[in-house]
Amino acid sequence: MKKLMVLMIALAMLLSACGGGGGNTASTDNKGSGGDNGKPVELQFYFPVAVGGPITKIIDGLAQDFEKENPNIKIKPVYGGSYQDTMTKVATAVQGNNSPDMAVLLSTDLYTLLSMKAIEDLTPRFSKDYFGNFYEAFLGNTKSGDTVWSVPFQRSTIVLYYNKDMFKEAGLDPEKAPKNWNELREAAAKLTKTDASGKVSQWGVEIPSTGYQYWMLQALSLQSGDNIMSSDGKQVFFNKPHVEEALQFYMDLGQKDKVMPNGAIEWATVPSDFISGKTAMMFHTTGNLTKVKTDAKFNFGVAFLPANKQFGSPTGGGNLYVFKNIPEERKKAAVKFIEFLTKPERVAQWSIDTGYVGTTKAAYETDQLKKYIESFPQAKVARDQLEYADSELSTYQNGQITKLFNDNIQAALLGKMTAKEALQKSQEAADGILKNFK
Incomplete structure (x- = not known):
């Protein structure tokens, strides 16, 4: 009996050390070092293809570049067709308790997603300075009151x-x-x-x-x-x-x-x-x-x-959303991917590659976007019109x-x-x- 008790205690200690009884514990490694079991965190990233151009190749390339910097986070783009088709697929997944991790959906889907209680409050996930760098015209469809629910991405x-x-x-x-x-x-x-x-x-x-x-x-x-x-x-x-x-x-x-x-x-x-x-x-x-x-x-x-x-x-276009009913480690990884996508140089290149408006003021201070606008002034018209946008x-x-x-x-x-x-x-x-x- 004594030997049996010793074995049970030893087994309990082993399970505790391995996380055997735990749920989804948040990773404390801010470099995105993967899940609690040491395996890479994989993010499902739903993305609409609604406008002409090689968008899927660009997104695939961004995902690969991110993975090189963050080898323990894997991005799995899921191309959903039009914005409406993508929203339908996301809603079906949420209702089936199989929520995606993140998605680009219309900025105007905000209240629909709030009604479904589907999305994560992003206000505490980023600094005020981070949101302050976006053009004001793009922030209207990201908020409800003072709460920020999404991040401007492919905006127009x-x-x-x-x-x-x-x-x-x-x-x-x-x-x-x-x-x-x-x-x-x-x-x-x-x-x-x-x-x-x-x-x-x-x-x-x-x-x-x-x-x-x-x-x-x-x-x-x-x-x-x-x-x-x-x-x-x-x-x-x-x-x-x-x-x-x-x-x-x-x-x-x-x-x-x-x-x-x-x-x-x-x-x-x-x-x-x-x-x-x-x-x-x-x-x-x-x-x-x-x-x-x-x-x-x-x-x-x-x-x-x-x-x-x-x-x-x-304004128009899509924002980046993070979903609520996913493990904390995947929420942190999604936030890291959003930070990656909204770096000034990437916002600038995205604008050049697609024609969407650069969403941040810092993007227009990059050499690459300055040179592009100098050679192709049509690219600054939409940005300048933001002064009159709602x-x-x-x-x-x-x-x-x-x-x-x-x-x-x-x-x-x-x-x-x-x-x-x-x-x-x-x-x-x-x-x-x-x-x-x-």
């Missing part, structure tokens, strides 16, 4: 792209983009061409009206005086006069002025139309800047979106509200509703959805 604004060669041919100054709505209308009229049969062979302007039409309308609304939602995700202002003015202008370009295709204009084909010469101007994300630079066979310019009462564009539409039940708003905007653009009817219908439906969150 909408900019005006224009074909300088077509401007010159039409007798317009190729170095002067339209600065306001009237100038946009006038330039678009001069740039719209018809063939002998009366069919339009070249459009003056294209503003997408599928997928992200709410984003385009939001830009026009900001230019008309104000945003379309409150900052707490609980209220929308779809039926306000400045939004109606914006939607009417959006509709008139196709229905009345006939300088833009009437009806549905596909988000994904607008850049192709611009590059192939089917349209002289386009409103689109700066995330397509590198693609246009690479593929366009003509001189092109990039400018602020034309003003109405003021300049304005919503948060993108983000509410509780954001997917549901965005869809109904998109549907009604499109109905107006197709001539099935007036601007007032589309916005009032959107407001009433959104109020019904959001009443439970007030």
